[in-house]
Ligand code: PEP
């Protein structure tokens with residue numbers, strides 16, 4: 356795959372100037388009453404463009420509520436005619452797509468558990484051919500940008516140009532306050548590679564808890580997301596799936612009112628000042644890189660010296676000293692401990708690699 360995917364999109368989604376596009380609705384459709392009550396609540400906010408609800412729920416273990424299936428699509432039809440919101444469902448196999456098309460669903464999305472499997476995505480691409488329906492592709496569970504782009508490309512190759520990417524966070528082994536680690540660098544990289552592809556942030560599945568929604572939503576907006584997906588239920592306490600992260604339509608209205616929508620670009624004065632600061636950063640980055648290169652030259656020299664004297668590459672005592680000393684200095688300079696450790700480890704690993712090369716192929 357070429358590193359810069361040729362993903363063609365058209366202008367179905369809200370233009371950036373009208374951001375954020377808001378997609379909301381329950382995690383799962385549970386009953387007609389629940390769907391309609393939630394939909395009317397969301398309509399009342401006047402803020403939601405697309406109503407979402409899961410009909411087929413991919414549960415981790417069998418025996419839990421697995422969704423109401425095709426039955427629920429009828430309720431979405433009602434939502435569309437009675438509220439005017441567009442409707443969206445998750446599809447995981449060709450039968451889901453066919454059912455959704457039969458019921459006139461406006462937008463489909465492919466879930467994180469499906470995106471991990473290129474066979475499944477390809478099957479979906481085949482059945483989507485010629486339909487032209489808008490499709491949103493969630494990030495796969497694993498933090499693998501290629502897999503995400505690959506799924507977008509497969510759907511795009513099937514002729515779907517009304518595409519959006521949905522960032523819903525990643526399964527990660529390290530402890531995190533979030534249900535799914537956001538790893539913002541991944542959606543940012545996707546935006547860099549495919550700038551015209553709309554990006555929507557599913558703050559509910561990142562957060563896992565209502566209390567974190569505002570913070571994540573603000574961060575997403577400040578990183579120039581085009582839209583938000585937020586799970587809403589008229590009574591989250593009785594929700595059959597994802598109860599801890601759903602919010603009432605009223606809470607969603609408050610949440611949106613509490614968000615600061617900042618401009619993507621500013622006045623001439625602002626831009627000039629920003630430009631000056633960026634020039635300074637560019638200069639500092641240049642100096643940092645020169646220093647790093649100089650450091651690596653000395654690392655190479657040490658490597659040669661160790662090799663000539665038959666000394667091992669890794670010397671734990673020295674490494675421990677570096678860690679302690681640099682963290683003390685860095686902390687005094689106001690740098691974050693975790694950042695310092697990560698940076699030192701990265702530099703150390705690269706140094707070891709260079710010395711290993713020298714041990715194998717001495718100059
Ligand atoms: C959902 O949106 O309800 C869902 C199942 O999401 P994900 O695929 O991101 O887990």
Ligand code: MN
Pocket residue numbers: 382383586596597
């Ligand atoms: Mn959910």
